[in-house]
Amino acid sequence: xxxxxxxxxxxxxxxxxxxxxxxxxxxxxxxxxxxxxxxxxxxxxxxxxxxxxxxxxxxxxxxxxxxxxxxxxxxxxxxxxxxxxxxxxxxxxxxxxxxxxxxxxxxxxxxxxxxxxxxxxxxxxxxxxxxxxxxxxxxxxxxxxxxxxxxxxxxxxxxxxxxxxxxxxxxxxxxxxxxxxxxxxxxxxxxxxxxxxxxxxxxxxxxxxxxxxxxxxxxxxxxxxxxxxxxxxxxxxxxxxxxxxxxxxxxxxxxxxxxxxxxxxxxxxxxxxxxxxxxxxxxxxxxxxxxxxxxxxxxxxxxxxxxxxxxxxxxxxxxxxxxxxxxxxxxxxxxxxxxxxxxxxxxxxxxxxxxxxxxxxxxxxxxxxxxxxxxxxxxxxxxxxxxxxxxxxxxxxxxxxxxxxxxxxxxxxxxxxxxxxxxxxxxxxxxxxxxxxxxxxxxxxxxxxxxxxxxxxxxxxxxxxxxxxxxxxxxxxxxxxxxxxxxxxxxxxxxxxxxxxxxxxxxxxxxxxxxxxxxxxxxxxxxxxxxxxxxxxxxxxxxxxxxxxxxxxxxxxxxxxxxxxxxxxxxxxxxxxxxxxxxxxxxxxxxxxxxxxxxxxxxxxxxxxxxxxxxxxxxxxxxxxxxxxxxxxxxxxxxxxxxxxxx
DNA sequence: GCCTCTCGCCTACC
DNA sequence: ACAGGTAGGCGAGAGGC
Numbered sequence: 001x002x003x004x005x006x007x008x009x010x011x012x013x014x015x016x017x018x019x020x021x022x023x024x025x026x027x028x029x030x031x032x033x034x035x036x037x038x039x040x041x042x043x044x045x046x047x048x049x050x051x052x053x054x055x056x057x058x059x060x061x062x063x064x065x066x067x068x069x070x071x072x073x074x075x076x077x078x079x080x081x082x083x084x085x086x087x088x089x090x091x092x093x094x095x096x097x098x099x100x101x102x103x104x105x106x107x108x109x110x111x112x113x114x115x116x117x118x119x120x121x122x123x124x125x126x127x128x129x130x131x132x133x134x135x136x137x138x139x140x141x142x143x144x145x146x147x148x149x150x151x152x153x154x155x156x157x158x159x160x161x162x163x164x165x166x167x168x169x170x171x172x173x174x175x176x177x178x179x180x181x182x183x184x185x186x187x188x189x190x191x192x193x194x195x196x197x198x199x200x201x202x203x204x205x206x207x208x209x210x211x212x213x214x215x216x217x218x219x220x221x222x223x224x225x226x227x228x229x230x231x232x233x234x235x236x237x238x239x240x241x242x243x244x245x246x247x248x249x250x251x252x253x254x255x256x257x258x259x260x261x262x263x264x265x266x267x268x269x270x271x272x273x274x275x276x277x278x279x280x281x282x283x284x285x286x287x288x289x290x291x292x293x294x295x296x297x298x299x300x301x302x303x304x305x306x307x308x309x310x311x312x313x314x315x316x317x318x319x320x321x322x323x324x325x326x327x328x329x330x331x332x333x334x335x336x337x338x339x340x341x342x343x344x345x346x347x348x349x350x351x352x353x354x355x356x357x358x359x360x361x362x363x364x365x366x367x368x369x370x371x372x373x374x375x376x377x378x379x380x381x382x383x384x385x386x387x388x389x390x391x392x393x394x395x396x397x398x399x400x401x402x403x404x405x406x407x408x409x410x411x412x413x414x415x416x417x418x419x420x421x422x423x424x425x426x427x428x429x430x431x432x433x434x435x436x437x438x439x440x441x442x443x444x445x446x447x448x449x450x451x452x453x454x455x456x457x458x459x460x461x462x463x464x465x466x467x468x469x470x471x472x473x474x475x476x477x478x479x480x481x482x483x484x485x486x487x488x489x490x491x492x493x494x495x496x497x498x499x500x501x502x503x504x505x506x507x508x509x510x511x512x513x514x515x516x517x518x519x520x521x522x523x524x525x526x527x528x529x530x531x532x533x534x535x536x537x538x539x540x541x542x543x544x545x546x547x548x549x550x551x552x553x554x555x556x557x558x559x560x561x562x563x564x565x566x567x568x569x570x571x572x573x574x575x576x577x578x579x580x581x582x583x584x585x586x587x588x589x590x591x592x593x594x595x596x597x598x599x600x601x602x603x604x605x606x607x608x609x610x611x612x613x614x615x616x617x618x619x620x621x622x623x624x625x626x627x628x629x630x631x632x633x634x635x636x637x638x639x640x641x642x643x644x645x646x647x
Numbered sequence: 648g649c650c651t652c653t654c655g656c657c658t659a660c661c
Numbered sequence: 662a663c664a665g666g667t668a669g670g671c672g673a674g675a676g677g678c
Contacts, residue, residue, distance in 0.1 A: 261665095661667085
């Protein structure tokens with residue numbers, strides 16, 4: 001053993017867990033030689049550092065522990081250790097990287113559960129290097145730097161050994177701290193699992209879908225069986241309405257059905273489709289309001305529904321007591337709908353259940369739309385479980401009265417109405433704006449609103465996407481106070497232009513877009529822009545300047561690095577995206593260039609047609625015949641033309 | 648060459 | 662292998678004219 005050191009402050013987890021890391025002479029797991037082995041034991045609170053040839057001592061250390069924890073250890077460290085003669089059989093293997101992020105599918109596993117300063121870890125991580133994660137989570141140690149060639153040597157000087165041990169020690173320490181951090185984050189999830197899952201760290205390392213499946217099966221007393229991942233059968237999801245106008249002001253409310261999907265499951269008894277306690281005729285097969293496809297037990301709430309109800313009430317209680325476990329329970333409830341549509345989770349999977357759930361909520365929202373509309377409200381927009389409407393009467397009491405009637409009517413049409421089912425006021429709004437696409441239609445899932453307490457909310461716009469240029473973000477930041485002051489989001493193009501050109505002059509790099517790309521091998525389409533970027537600039541995150549002149553990716557519109565962009569002049573820059581996409585929502589009277597082009601085309605076609613008519617007219621001797629004088633008006637004709645063009 | 652369409656890919660909304 | 666669908670948007674490539 002090269003080194004042993006007390007661990008200092010340590011999280012008391014009451015388990016013999018070994019956090020470890022190795023240093024190798026290469027990255028190929030089949031050929032790499034383990035040169036150094038470092039570990040921290042939660043059993044005796046000690047750090048251990050070994051050179052790679054001390055196999056017996058290392059094995060003794062491993063054998064003394066039940067759980068081994070590493071970073072990317074399942075795919076890297078453990079295979080190499082095993083190839084070098086170590087044995088990890090029967091160890092519970094916790095891989096911190098795999099717990100956060102699944103590399104094969106580039107899917108977050110638990111990143112979305114960890115929040116730092118109100119932001120989800122998923123959005124804060126440009127890559128999944130241990131160093132980056134340590135920085136974002138503000139762990140006490142940062143990963144050191146070392147020239148990896150040092151690990152290719154066989155003989156070391158004293159100084160080199162000192163350097164290596166220090167490096168290895170810090171790596172182990174970061175891994176240990178990351179484990180402690182995640183342990184604290186996920187611990188609330190432990191208690192809802194069965195003892196075996198608690199014991200083998202399934203509460204820590206499973207995906208959220210698996211976690212929910214295990215918890216529900218355990219609590220409902222059903223078998224935990226798994227099926228094939230059937231080539232994803234699709235069914236209809238939420239209903240999204242198309243906005244009718246570009247802007248609304250006045251007394252606007254955003255109402256939403258509370259826990260709509262869980263309540264649809266409970267009130268429709270949608271998991272109780274296989275019961276034998278009632279005949280087919282006795283089962284609920286829907287009605288005019290909710291024409292469901294399945295047949296559901298009407299005698300008693302099913303066992304899964306009972307579990308949902310139990311967790312729903314538990315969440316209310318936790319919420320009242322400000323208990324952090326609230327979020328775990330919320331997670332379980334909300335994930336249930338997702339897994340009901342995935343065949344992997346055999347005993348909760350039912351396409352009928354999932355699609356009847358979405359059907360019920362679609363019909364709820366449509367009913368609310370119709371009802372509010374009939375009661376004299378302007379229904380502005382709806383998405384899945386929310387309703388935006390304008391109250392022209394300025395009478396909240398009356399509005400809430402109609403809300404109550406709607407809830408009552410919905411409950412009347414479902415076999416197991418729940419008292420907790422309700423519609424809440426999610427936001428009070430002074431003004432809301434929608435935007436047109438290239439066909440002149442108002443877009444869904446894209447809008448801005450200003451609340452009564454002067455908060456600006458932006459939904460879906462390119463401005464809030466991660467790829468958005470810094471320049472647009474900066475311009476928006478300077479517009480913000482004016483928007484609040486004026487209660488309007490629209491500005492003249494000239495006004496915004498001033499900001500844009502001033503900023504470009506300061507720093508051309510501000511127009512760059514953000515890209516996060518996979519390894520080229522992971523792309524099906526080698527010609528996709530993402531793959532091109534990866535080939536030219538490498539896997540990972542890049543800020544790339546769109547331009548017409550140079551760069552390693554793109555054909556007509558090219559992308560170059562910030563470094564390469566130094567050779568560009570103003571005329572080379574591609575600014576259309578900034579104007580037509582990122583900032584267009586804030587420009588008064590803005591129209592999509594494609595829309596303008598098409599309109600022009602329609603107009604040209606109309607004029608050509610007119611010429612033709614005139615020619616026929618003059619050529620013919622039917623000067624006063626009706627055949628020439630068209631019986632449709634110019635406006636109608638233009639409308640027909642436009643239809644044709646838009647079709 | 649321009650236009651339109653499909654598809655892969657990414658990200659946001661719920 | 663290890664939740665779901667809905668929607669906007671970009672850009673490459675194919676095919677029509």
